[in-house]
Every structure is written in structure tokens, then in C-alpha cells.
Amino acid sequence: MDERSQDLLDRVQKAARQMGGAAAGAAQLAGKKTAALLSAGKLGLQARDLEAQTAARLQEVGEMLYATHCGDPAPAGALLEKLEEIDALRARSARIAAQIAQLQGGRACPHCGAPARADDQFCRGCGRRLT
Ligand SMILES: [Zn+2]
Numbered sequence: 001m002d003e004r005s006q007d008l009l010d011r012v013q014k015a016a017r018q019m020g021g022a023a024a025g026a027a028q029l030a031g032k033k034t035a036a037l038l039s040a041g042k043l044g045l046q047a048r049d050l051e052a053q054t055a056a057r058l059q060e061v062g063e064m065l066y067a068t069h070c071g072d073p074a075p076a077g078a079l080l081e082k083l084e085e086i087d088a089l090r091a092r093s094a095r096i097a098a099q100i101a102q103l104q105g106g107r108a109c110p111h112c113g114a115p116a117r118a119d120d121q122f123c124r125g126c127g128r129r130l131t
Contacts, residue, residue: 040103047096054089057082 061082064074097113107116107130114125122129 036103040100043096043100043103047093047100050089050093050096054086054093057086057089061086 061079064079064082068074094109094111094113098108098110101108101113101115107118107120108114109116109123109125109128109130111128112123112126114123116123116130120130
């Protein structure tokens with residue numbers, strides 16, 4: 001092979017490697033975005049499950065309070081236990097909402113999960129300081 005042909009071949013091979021690298025990079029990025037969307041989707045399902053569990057506990061608390069009103073007082077320990085379960089469920093919901101926001105490229109309150117703007121100092125949902 002003459003020198004010119006060899007040079008041309010080298011340049012074609014180099015360009016092909018660069019294009020291959022760019023395509024691989026784009027595929028990797030697309031893969032990461034897809035993985036993030038899938039994770040956000042799974043977290044969304046968890047969030048809905050937690051919401052349903054929280055709603056069920058709130059209904060139980062309501063029934064306990066109404067029973068108390070009707071003269072059949074619920075044991076204070078049982079009521080407190082339900083309220084603490086609700087606290088725990090809401091804390092888990094906030095963490096999941098924050099993870100979803102992070103996966104979607106946004107920012108969220110670590111306390112309540114409300115979406116936050118990049119320059120917010122305090123949460124628009126709960127008013128607590130954003131870290
Ligand atoms: Zn908040």
C-alpha cells in the first residue's frame with residue numbers, strides 16, 4: 001500500500017474510532033437516563049403504596065376517634081401507635097419523593113419531599129431550611 005493510501009486508511013480508522021466512541025457515549029448516556037427513569041418509576045410505585053398505607057392508618061385513627069366520641073374510647077396506646085406509624089410512613093414518603101426529584105434532575109425538601117428551586121433557602125411546603 002502506498003503512503004497516501006495508508007494515510008487515508010489511518011484517518012478513516014481514526015474517524016471511525018471517534019464516531020464509535022461518541023455513539024458508545026450516547027448509548028451509555030441513554031442507558032443512564034433509562035435507568036434513572038426506571039428507578040423513578042419504581043420509586044413512584046413505592047410512593048403510591050406508602051400513600052395508600054398512610055390513608056389506611058389515617059382512616060383507622062379517624063375510626064378510633066369517632067369510637068371515642070361515641071363512648072367507646074380507643075386505648076391511648078393504640079392511638080399513639082397508629083400516629084407513630086403515620087409519622088414513619090410520611091418520613092419514608094418524603095425520602096422517596098426527594099429521591100425521585102433527584103433522579104429527575106430536580107431538588108426536593110429532605111423533610112417533606114416538596115419540590116424546591118435551585119436557589120430556595122427554605123422549603124415552600126413545610127418551611128424548614130433546605131440543606
Ligand atoms: Zn419541606
